[in-house]
Amino acid sequence: MSQAYTKYNGKIALKTKLDVKYLKNFARAKVNGSTSASIGWAPSGKGKYDYNVVAIYNDDDFAGAKHITYAFAFHDGQPVALVD
Numbered sequence: 781m782s783q784a785y786t787k788y789n790g791k792i793a794l795k796t797k798l799d800v801k802y803l804k805n806f807a808r809a810k811v812n813g814s815t816s817a818s819i820g821w822a823p824s825g826k827g828k829y830d831y832n833v834v835a836i837y838n839d840d841d842f843a844g845a846k847h848i849t850y851a852f853a854f855h856d857g858q859p860v861a862l863v864d
Contacts, residue, residue, distance in 0.1 A: 788836035797840035
């Protein structure tokens with residue numbers, strides 16, 4: 781299993797093979813199917829969002845049209861890992 785993750789650096793958009801762009805696509809993101817939960821970049825883990833994201837990592841599968849993206853966040857003060 782060969783994986784090579786790119787880390788979001790907090791400045792330049794992280795773009796996946798399927799043209800998903802983080803942070804831009806957070807505005808359309810659904811967390812666990814909810815359209816009302818907010819998600820956004822908050823490096824301290826304490827922000828105005830329901831899910832305050834502190835790190836994002838992406839790996840594109842160049843053998844196919846796939847990617848795996850992890851967003852590490854805090855929700856209600858507890859750490860969570862979100863996967864796309």
